[in-house]
Amino acid sequence: MTDKINKTNKMSPDSKRTLKRILKYSAIRLVSLFLTVMVGIFLTIMIANMGGYVDELVKGQVNENLMMRVANDPTYKVMTPERRKTFFQDQLELEYERLGLNQPFMVRSFRFLWNAMRMNLGSAQQMTSDSGSKQVKLIITERLAPSLLLMGTANLTLFFLAITVALTLSRKYGSRVDKFFISLSPLSSMPSWFYGIFFILLFSAVLKILPFSGMIDSPPPRTTGGYILSVLRHLILPASSLIISASFASIYSWRTFFLIYSSEDYVEMAKAKGLPSKLIKRRYILRPTLPTIITSFSLMMITMWMGALLTEKIFGWPGLGSVIVAAVGSFDTAVIVGTTIIYGYLLAITVFVLDFVYALVDPRVKVGQGGN
Amino acid sequence: MQKDTKYLLEIKDLYLHFTTQIGPVQAVDGVDFKMKKNEAVVILGESGCGKSSLTKAILRLLPRNVGKYEGKVLLNGEDTMLLDDEDYRQQIRWKKMSLVPQAAMTSLNPVLKVGDQVAEPLIIGEGMDKDLAMEKAAEYFQYVGVPVDFLSRYAFELSGGMRQRAALAMALITEPDLVILDEPTSALDVLTQCNIMNLLKRIKMENQASFILVTHDIATSSELANRVAVMYAGEIIEVSDSEIFFNKPLHPYAQKLMASVPRLRGNDELEFIVGKPPSLIGLPEGCRFAPRCPFKHERCDKNPPVVEIGTSLVKCWLHTDSK
Numbered sequence: 085m086t087d088k089i090n091k092t093n094k095m096s097p098d099s100k101r102t103l104k105r106i107l108k109y110s111a112i113r114l115v116s117l118f119l120t121v122m123v124g125i126f127l128t129i130m131i132a133n134m135g136g137y138v139d140e141l142v143k144g145q146v147n148e149n150l151m152m153r154v155a156n157d158p159t160y161k162v163m164t165p166e167r168r169k170t171f172f173q174d175q176l177e178l179e180y181e182r183l184g185l186n187q188p189f190m191v192r193s194f195r196f197l198w199n200a201m202r203m204n205l206g207s208a209q210q211m212t213s214d215s216g217s218k219q220v221k222l223i224i225t226e227r228l229a230p231s232l233l234l235m236g237t238a239n240l241t242l243f244f245l246a247i248t249v250a251l252t253l254s255r256k257y258g259s260r261v262d263k264f265f266i267s268l269s270p271l272s273s274m275p276s277w278f279y280g281i282f283f284i285l286l287f288s289a290v291l292k293i294l295p296f297s298g299m300i301d302s303p304p305p306r307t308t309g310g311y312i313l314s315v316l317r318h319l320i321l322p323a324s325s326l327i328i329s330a331s332f333a334s335i336y337s338w339r340t341f342f343l344i345y346s347s348e349d350y351v352e353m354a355k356a357k358g359l360p361s362k363l364i365k366r367r368y369i370l371r372p373t374l375p376t377i378i379t380s381f382s383l384m385m386i387t388m389w390m391g392a393l394l395t396e397k398i399f400g401w402p403g404l405g406s407v408i409v410a411a412v413g414s415f416d417t418a419v420i421v422g423t424t425i426i427y428g429y430l431l432a433i434t435v436f437v438l439d440f441v442y443a444l445v446d447p448r449v450k451v452g453q454g455g456n
Numbered sequence: 457m458q459k460d461t462k463y464l465l466e467i468k469d470l471y472l473h474f475t476t477q478i479g480p481v482q483a484v485d486g487v488d489f490k491m492k493k494n495e496a497v498v499i500l501g502e503s504g505c506g507k508s509s510l511t512k513a514i515l516r517l518l519p520r521n522v523g524k525y526e527g528k529v530l531l532n533g534e535d536t537m538l539l540d541d542e543d544y545r546q547q548i549r550w551k552k553m554s555l556v557p558q559a560a561m562t563s564l565n566p567v568l569k570v571g572d573q574v575a576e577p578l579i580i581g582e583g584m585d586k587d588l589a590m591e592k593a594a595e596y597f598q599y600v601g602v603p604v605d606f607l608s609r610y611a612f613e614l615s616g617g618m619r620q621r622a623a624l625a626m627a628l629i630t631e632p633d634l635v636i637l638d639e640p641t642s643a644l645d646v647l648t649q650c651n652i653m654n655l656l657k658r659i660k661m662e663n664q665a666s667f668i669l670v671t672h673d674i675a676t677s678s679e680l681a682n683r684v685a686v687m688y689a690g691e692i693i694e695v696s697d698s699e700i701f702f703n704k705p706l707h708p709y710a711q712k713l714m715a716s717v718p719r720l721r722g723n724d725e726l727e728f729i730v731g732k733p734p735s736l737i738g739l740p741e742g743c744r745f746a747p748r749c750p751f752k753h754e755r756c757d758k759n760p761p762v763v764e765i766g767t768s769l770v771k772c773w774l775h776t777d778s779k
Contacts, residue, residue, distance in 0.1 A: 257520075349562040356517055356557075357577050357626075358549025371567050447567060447610045 109443050110436070117432040121425075122201060128424045129196045132417045136189030146179050196421075205422040210414045211407075220422040223407060228426070230299055231403030235392060237319060238326040242388075243381060245327065246334040251370060253335070254342035255361075265335060272333035277394040279325035284398070287321060294321055297400030322399040330388055338377055345373040375446040382438040389431060463530070464493040464666050465514075465634060470527030472513040479737045480523045483509035485690035487527070488762070491683065493633075496660055496667040498677040498698075500713070501687035502733050507670045508558065510687065511638050514668075515555055516544060532633065550577040554627040556637040560620040564611035571597075571607025574626045581630065596625040600655060617648035621655070628659065636668045641676060649676060656680055674717045678702050686710045689734050689744040696768040706770040709745045743773070 133139065154160050154172055163171065180186045199206065205220035213223040253262045287294040294317060295301070301314045345351070346369050354368040396405030404423055411419035472484035483506040491497045501507045512518065514529055516536075529536045536548055554577075557563040565573055574596070575589035584592075594604045600621040602614075611619060620640060627635050637656070641649040653676050659665060660680065671677050677684070681698040686707065694707040705711050715727040731748040734740075743749070746756040755773045763775040 349557060349559050350565045352517055353555070353557055353563045354565075356515055356549060356555045358545045358551070358581050359576065360545070360580070363580065367568065368565055372565060374567075445567070448612055 106443050113439050117436055121428045121432045124428045125200050125425050126197050129193055132421050139189050200425050206418050208416055208419050210416045211419050220418050224422055224426050227404050227407050238323045242327045242330055246331050250335045250338035251342055253339045269332045269336040276326045276329035276391040277398050279328050280395050280398040283321045283325050299402055322401055341373050341376050345369055378438055378442050382435055463490045465491045466530040468528040471524050472509055473524035474521050475523035481736045482690045482739055484513045487692050494664050494666055495682045496680050497683045498681035499670045499685045505687045506690040507687050511636050550630050552632055553634045554632040556623050556627045556640045558638040560623040566611050569608050570622050577630050596629050600625045616644055634666050638670045693771045707772050708749050708751050
């Protein structure tokens with residue numbers, strides 16, 4: 085009886101310690117990720133403005149426009165040349181002030197950064213949202229949900245699929261199935277959009293069982309069930325091309341991780357202890373390998389987000405990828421910067437969540453002098 | 457058929473060969489060996505003579521590249537080699553035989569609490585209730601001298617000696633008939649080694665447990681052993697009672713081995729054995745120690761017989777005449 089009381093008393097500071105450790109860990113990670121995003125956005129602003137050179141271009145354009153106007157308008161012809169010159173100068177400065185060009189670029193770039201970090205994204209130069217707004221924020225948020233749906237489905241499926249296959253293969257090391265899968269791994273060198281084209285050709289054009297592109301039938305089904313089903317049908321091809329292109333490489337590398345960890349002494353101990361092989365697989369191979377796999381997965385995810393841009397475009401998936409492709413096509417700097425910011429934040433959140441999972445999965449992860 | 461249960465463990469003609477690209481490694485090559493209940497047998501030998509492979513062969517912990525694995529391993533008169541893997545796992549592993557591994561540092565799962573790992577054989581193997589199993593684990597932790605609150609710690613939070621003690625608690629918790637200790641102290645400093653050896657002595661006295669202790673450390677093993685078996689190049693070349701062995705070993709190799717151990721009293725110069733143990737790949741015919749043996753003669757080209765002298769067994773031509 086006293087033993088039990090002792091035990092519960094001893095557990096509570098322990099779990100408190102764990103909670104404190106994880107909180108501290110997440111706080112530090114959040115701050116560092118925020119700084120990373122900030123640097124990324126600042127670089128994007130610098131690149132999109134060509135380090136201030138775009139300002140010079142705009143200034144030149146304004147200058148020329150004004151000059152033409154003054155030269156062509158007969159009302160200015162009555163002015164004396166000096167009067168006309170000061171008038172021209174005043175007009176020019178007014179125009180600069182309107183466009184904010186009267187301040188040096190460095191100062192402006194930091195203001196851009198401040199606005200960007202607060203998601204104050206301004207208005208687009210060329211593009212409009214589906215609902216007809218010029219607001220960059222609206223253009224992006226409209227497209228965010230489909231992107232998240234596609235990436236979420238693809239990433240989660242990939243994670244669980246690759247882990248299961250990799251673990252099974254590692255237990256059958258050297259077998260025919262193992263060799264077959266390993267020989268397939270170069271297939272990952274093809275990007276996901278390539279598989280997209282191939283799948284559209286096969287499943288939509290030849291077999292005619294899945295839709296070519298888009299996210300929903302037109303006209304959209306009236307019932308909620310029908311709507312969901314239609315979205316799912318459209319989701320199959322883009323999601324599987326993302327999954328397929330990433331899966332062979334991750335299966336290969338994760339299988340190798342599992343192999344390395346299966347030769348650890350504690351796995352042999354577990355076998356000597358007479359534990360059933362399913363339990364050994366789960367507790368003694370999967371659990372210790374999981375931190376390594378999560379690291380590899382979060383790295384892979386970054387590449388996958390990049391590949392998704394073109395894949396979305398190919399499938400006509402109304403996501404962020406399509407927006408960014410359109411924005412680059414029409415030189416819409418505001419939208420380019422806006423989408424980059426959103427991508428930055430999304431990636432940071434993903435990495436943060438994975439880090440959090442990492443800290444939960446591996447008791448050795450410590451921040452500061454946590455523990456005893 | 458009457459089962460001969462005089463012996464706890466009886467190994468007959470046990471072979472364990474590994475296949476490699478340069479040929480088969482004859483790690484365990486025709487080992488015969490018997491031990492009684494409540495005995496502590498020390499298996500001595502240089503590194504690379506097949507000691508650890510022998511424990512692996514007894515416990516059926518085989519790597520992937522096994523070439524030849526045959527012979528008889530009789531436990532309480534029952535041949536465990538006849539059981540299939542699943543039966544072996546359920547009937548023998550940790551119920552009849554347990555293992556204290558060579559590297560306790562790496563033999564504990566880093567992401568699982570130590571207590572869970574120690575209680576695991578009870579919970580999984582015997583279907584014991586978790587709280588009850590943890591209580592028993594706490595009992596054994598106290599017994600081997602690990603603070604009970606270390607049950608909820610992770611392996612990386614324990615020192616080397618603590619981990620070794622935890623591994624010992626894990627091996628004892630199911631009260632198996634035979635505990636095999638594979639160099640349990642070789643990775644520890646001298647003081648911790650001494651502590652662990654004292655603990656082993658205490659366990660042996662109090663529990664009447666049977667041990668096989670595999671080691672290359674003659675000095676520490678002398679305190680614990682009832683019987684000593686010497687291994688050389690995959691074979692057991694001498695088995696003697698410890699009093700006999702430590703005073704007057706029979707095999708030339710064992711004599712040389714004993715002469716290389718420093719003693720507290722006496723001014724004998726320490727000897728060493730010329731040459732090195734043979735590679736276990738492509739062993740020659742005849743006595744395997746012959747190339748390094750000071751008493752080598754013509755007969756050594758042929759495989760020597762096992763000679764019984766009193767309670768001792770020795771595999772050497774020199775003793776065939778004295779019989």
